[in-house]
Structure formats: C-alpha cells, structure tokens
Amino acid sequence: MVTERSTLTRFLIEERRRHPEASGELNSLILDVAMACKAISRQIASGALAGIIGSAGAVNVQGEQQQKLDVMANEVFLRANEWGGELAGMASEELEEPFRIPPEYPRGKYLLTFDPLDGSSNIDVNVSVGSIFSILRAAVPGEDARPEDFLRPGTEQVAAGYAIYGPSTVLVLTVGTGVHAFTLDPDLGEFFLTRQDIRLPPETAEYAVNTSNRRFWEPAVKRYIDECLQGVSGPREKDFNMRWVASLVAEAHRILTRGGVFMYPRDSKDPEKEGRLRLLYEANPVGFLVEQAGGLATTGRERVLDVRPDGLHQRIGFIFGSREEVERIIRYHAEQTDDPGSGSDPDSAEEAESWNPLYGLRGLFRTA
Ligand SMILES: O=P(O)(O)OC[C@H]1O[C@](O)(COP(=O)(O)O)[C@@H](O)[C@@H]1O
Ligand SMILES: [Mg+2]
Numbered sequence: 001m002v003t004e005r006s007t008l009t010r011f012l013i014e015e016r017r018r019h020p021e022a023s024g025e026l027n028s029l030i031l032d033v034a035m036a037c038k039a040i041s042r043q044i045a046s047g048a049l050a051g052i053i054g055s056a057g058a059v060n061v062q063g064e065q066q067q068k069l070d071v072m073a074n075e076v077f078l079r080a081n082e083w084g085g086e087l088a089g090m091a092s093e094e095l096e097e098p099f100r101i102p103p104e105y106p107r108g109k110y111l112l113t114f115d116p117l118d119g120s121s122n123i124d125v126n127v128s129v130g131s132i133f134s135i136l137r138a139a140v141p142g143e144d145a146r147p148e149d150f151l152r153p154g155t156e157q158v159a160a161g162y163a164i165y166g167p168s169t170v171l172v173l174t175v176g177t178g179v180h181a182f183t184l185d186p187d188l189g190e191f192f193l194t195r196q197d198i199r200l201p202p203e204t205a206e207y208a209v210n211t212s213n214r215r216f217w218e219p220a221v222k223r224y225i226d227e228c229l230q231g232v233s234g235p236r237e238k239d240f241n242m243r244w245v246a247s248l249v250a251e252a253h254r255i256l257t258r259g260g261v262f263m264y265p266r267d268s269k270d271p272e273k274e275g276r277l278r279l280l281y282e283a284n285p286v287g288f289l290v291e292q293a294g295g296l297a298t299t300g301r302e303r304v305l306d307v308r309p310d311g312l313h314q315r316i317g318f319i320f321g322s323r324e325e326v327e328r329i330i331r332y333h334a335e336q337t338d339d340p341g342s343g344s345d346p347d348s349a350e351e352a353e354s355w356n357p358l359y360g361l362r363g364l365f366r367t368a
C-alpha cells in the first residue's frame with residue numbers, strides 16, 4: 001500500500017512488485033514521459049520570459065497553425081523518450097509519420113503515442129494546457145515499428161495518462177489498475193501521489209460542449225443539450241451548468257475531479273473528418289483513464305476503446321464522463337434513425353437534415 005506522500009517512482013516500484021515477471025521497462029518509459037512533462041511544465045511556467053509564446057509560423061499535419069510551444073513540447077517528448085531502449089517507435093500529433101528511433105539507440109517492446117501540447121489555443125491566454133500520452137505494445141519488439149503497428153484499438157493500451165499544466169502541474173496515470181494523480185513539487189522536481197484510485201461520480205449536472213457547432217450536430221446531440229438547457233422546467237427536471245475550456249486535458253481533469261460529461265461529437269462541419277479530436281493521441285488515452293475511473297467513453301454509437309483505427313491522425317466523435325449521462329446520450333443516438341426528420345428529434349425535419357453527412361457535403365454550396 002502506497003502512502004499519501006509516495007513519489008511516482010515509488011508508486012511504480014510498488015506496482016511492479018505485484019508483477020514479478022515485469023522487466024521494469026514500462027516503469028522506465030513512464031518515468032521518461034514524466035521527465036518530459038516536468039521539462040514542458042517548467043517552460044510553460046516561465047511563459048513569455050522563456051520566449052515560447054506565439055505562433056511557430058508553420059502548419060502541422062493536422063492543418064493547424066503550430067504554436068512555438070507545440071514544436072518545443074514535441075521535441076522534448078522525442079528527446080526524453082528516444083534513448084531509453086523501451087520503445088520501438090513513437091507517433092506524435094505533430095508529425096505526419098511515426099518517429100524512428102535513431103540508429104545509435106536500442107529498440108524496445110513498447111510504442112508511445114502523444115499529443116505533446118493539448119489546448120494550443122489557450123497558450124497565449126495563460127489558461128491550462130497539457131500533454132497526453134498512450135503506451136501500446138510493439139508488434140515486433142526490438143525492431144523499428146511500422147506505421148500500421150500503431151493502429152491498435154484503445155483496449156490494447158498498456159498505460160495512458162496526461163499532465164495538466166495549470167496552477168499546479170498534475171500527472172494523471174493509469175496502468176490498468178485504476179487512476180492516480182501525482183502533483184509536481186516544483187522545488188524537488190518530483191511528482192507526489194496526491195489522489196489515489198480516482199472514481200468518477202455516476203451522476204452529474206455539468207456538461208462541456210462547444211455550442212457554436214450546434215448547427216452541425218446530429219439530432220441525438222441537439223436533443224441531449226436542449227433538454228439540459230430546459231433545466232428544471234424540461235424533461236430532465238433539474239438545472240445544468242456548462243463549462244468549455246477548449247483544452248481536452250482541462251475538461252478531462254475537471255470531470256475526473258468532480259464528474260461531468262464532455263462532448264465533441266461527430267458532426268457535419270467538415271465531411272472529411274469524423275470529429276474534432278484525434279483517436280490515437282486524445283480519445284484513446286482519455287477514454288482509458290475515464291473507463292478506469294468508472295466512467296464511459298463513446299463515439300455515441302460505439303465504445304471508443306473498441307474502435308479499430310484506420311489512420312495515424314484519424315479524428316473521431318468523442319463523448320465521455322459520468323456513466324448515467326453517457327448512457328443517456330448513447331440511448332439518444334440509438335433512438336435517432338438515419339432517416340432525417342424521422343420524428344426522434346425535437347427539431348424540425350429541415351434542421352434534422354443538416355446533420356446528414358451527405359447534406360454536409362452539399363452544404364459546401366450552401367449560401368447560409
Ligand atoms: O476550438 P474548439 O472547437 O473549442 O476545440 C477545442 C478542442 O481542441 C483541442 O484543443 C485540440 O487539441 P490541440 O491543441 O492538441 O490541437 C482540444 O483540446 C479541445 O477540446
Ligand atoms: Mg490536443
């Protein structure tokens with residue numbers, strides 16, 4: 001049993017004792033990831049003084065403007081994890097192709113995927129950002145990973161977590177035995193266990209969604225949010241509160257702290273993309289954490305962790321949080337037929353039509 005003031009290192013040693021056959025490589029890898037997070041945290045804490053605020057002047061593989069911090073955090077992750085001999089390869093949100101371990105370093109038995117800096121739009125305004133990571137087993141230990149080796153469903157994750165860089169820096173981790181949070185002591189440079197076995201309350205009255213996308217949502221999502229908005233006088237007979245930070249890590253951290261539901265659902269905004277968030281770097285690791293804490297993570301139709309990825313940068317609709325709310329949202333998706341205006345939606349047939357992906361394509365030619 002670890003104590004309140006256990007360090008991350010001690011926690012990992014205790015975990016390993018329960019698996020005498022373990023080589024210790026997973027622990028080394030997690031400690032390397034933690035080191036990267038400490039380095040990023042330090043840079044972020046210095047903000048403009050460290051010269052890391054602002055655009056890097058380039059567009060990444062996601063088609064998004066890279067921030068200086070995106071580039072810096074990506075480099076830190078690569079340098080902290082390339083040398084240890086635990087990895088057969090890495091895949092980053094910021095890199096088009098997987099990163100090959102340099103020839104001078106040994107190849108190991110794990111794969112690391114990461115979003116080095118989540119919440120880029122919040123850097124300049126000094127709002128919480130984070131890093132998200134996921135660890136999988138390599139297809140062929142000791143050899144360079146091929147791109148397809150990363151395309152494993154989230155159920156195969158060995159470990160996952162995130163670091164949130166907020167008023168304090170907190171590393172939240174699962175190795176498949178519950179979810180634990182470690183707060184960085186900036187003087188000692190050490191993560192200390194501060195919350196053990198985090199559990200998500202099954203009920204909530206707080207949701208997070210970017211309502212500016214409402215016109216692109218499916219009827220099930222409109223129905224759910226509209227019912228929340230009606231509060232005590234609507235079918236839910238209770239008032240809801242809303243939050244939107246625009247950093248997935250901050251939303252996940254809030255929900256793991258006090259419950260809630262997060263939705264970045266599939267929508268018809270961009271017919272090329274199933275959703276906004278990335279399966280390998282965002283939805284799978286956060287989904288693993290949420291499930292380990294007793295919550296649910298779904299696309300609306302399917303458990304996120306069951307999705308078989310078909311591309312390194314695949315986007316997906318992502319809904320997670322308190323069990324009872326997510327179950328309701330899944331039910332609303334099941335009740336919605338694919339026939340626009342079928343009557344399962346409180347909105348008009350015309351509005352219901354707007355979610356249809358086909359309409360989304362035709363929508364390119366819309367004038368309004
Ligand atoms: O701009 P929007 O629609 O609010 O989207 C916010 C979402 O985009 C993200 O910032 C994407 O992450 P990156 O900053 O890593 O690109 C999520 O963290 C967040 O949930
Ligand atoms: Mg992100």
Ligand SMILES: [Mg+2]
Nearest residue numbers: 093115117118
């Ligand atoms: Mg990012």
